Amino acid sequence: MSTADGRRLDPLVARGRRAVERALSDLPAGSPVVLGVSGGADSLALACLAAFAAPRAGHRPVAVVVDHGLQDGSGAVARRAAEAVGGLGIADVLVRRVEVGASGGPEAAAREARRAALETVADQRGAAAILLAHTRDDQAETVLLGLARGSGTRSLAGIAPVAGRWRRPLLALSRAETERICVLAGLSWWDDPHNADPAYARVRVRRQVLPVLEDALGPGIAAALARTADQSRADADLLDGLAAVLARTAVRPDTTVDVEALVSAPPALRTRVLRVWLVGAGTPAGALTRDHVLGCEALVTDWHGQDGPTLPGGVVVRRCAGALHLVRPPA
CATH class of the missing domain: 3.40.50.620 (HUPs)
Structure with a gap:
């Protein structure tokens, strides 16, 4: 050329x-x-x-x-x-x-x-x-x-x-x-x-x-790390797409989450749905940590009456009647 x-x-x-x-x-x-x-x-x-x-x-x-x-x-x-x-x-x-x-x-x-x-x-x-x-x-x-x-x-x-x-x-x-x-x-x-x-x-x-x-x-x-990014992006895109499908079933119109819809889901999808739910409900994405999401997941997979995590802004996640709710405790 x-x-x-x-x-x-x-x-x-x-x-x-x-x-x-x-x-x-x-x-x-x-x-x-x-x-x-x-x-x-x-x-x-x-x-x-x-x-x-x-x-x-x-x-x-x-x-x-x-x-x-x-x-x-x-x-x-x-x-x-x-x-x-x-x-x-x-x-x-x-x-x-x-x-x-x-x-x-x-x-x-x-x-x-x-x-x-x-x-x-x-x-x-x-x-x-x-x-x-x-x-x-x-x-x-x-x-x-x-x-x-x-x-x-x-x-x-x-x-x-x-x-x-x-x-x-x-x-x-x-x-x-x-x-x-x-x-x-x-x-x-x-x-x-x-x-x-x-x-x-x-x-x-x-x-x-x-x-x-x-x-x-x-x-x-540098080239190897760039290849890692390409592979990770393909995996993340697939998982995010599957999680979006699951979220349409699990997240109810009243913005609560159906526990039964998540309990048998793979952890990689379950945690993604929970994160999407929390961000969609107003939790700042930059302030939402892995511990917050895992605390919510425990309400689905290992619940024995405990409250979930307190999110940025003071909102608490609770399980009630087979669903996860976002509750703001009284001042």
Whole structure:
């Protein structure tokens, strides 16, 4: 395969372009697609690949450079990134300054602000998809963090390639490969100082844990963890689907849970139904722990008159007349 001027196209660039085309293959013809750009190597590589692949697939790319305003000079970084993306031939390039709150910590707050900005532009442009530049290294870090938290199969499933209109076409590429794509395109990227700050758990995984694993177990750890995510995601999707079917029988219209419908169910399905029930009843998902769910399960499988767990917000789970109820004790 060759470029327009007759030069041989680098196989890595060809692979990246095909990955972007596959990520867009099911979208309505002619629909715009939004690209999330930060100025880092990953997102500039995504813009470089999408500048070719999106129009070829019949989609107009809209690049959105998000300025979080968290560091001195962030506006200048955003402007340089926008200029670089414009130089790739993407005509629709926007810079959006966001206000980052404090809820959930700085990393989570920045992510939420960024996602909100991208969704707003996607809504305004009628975009069918929002493309993000997560790589195989991001996937490996996410799996290790999930493993450390003991969060179960869904956490080990890592970052989904497709989640609604969010698409991540570069999950099969390494961070080093996105840097290589930028070099080939003559793009200079910005290294976010936060990506080197050991105060963040993800940075410690990247700079300390993964290198130790590579040294002790040999190369290819990131790729192996990414494969684990793919396998875990397939398992989790199947179990979640089966649990949804069971929940339609077990969760009654009055929002109580029929004990008989759950008692003979496999534990993997039973605990999923209970978690879905609790979240659906208003328990914050981020505050709901494994112990809460297991305490509810004991009311189904090992009940001898005891109350269930007290949930965030003070609600107690109780078993009465063959059903689980959510009860708010009197003050």
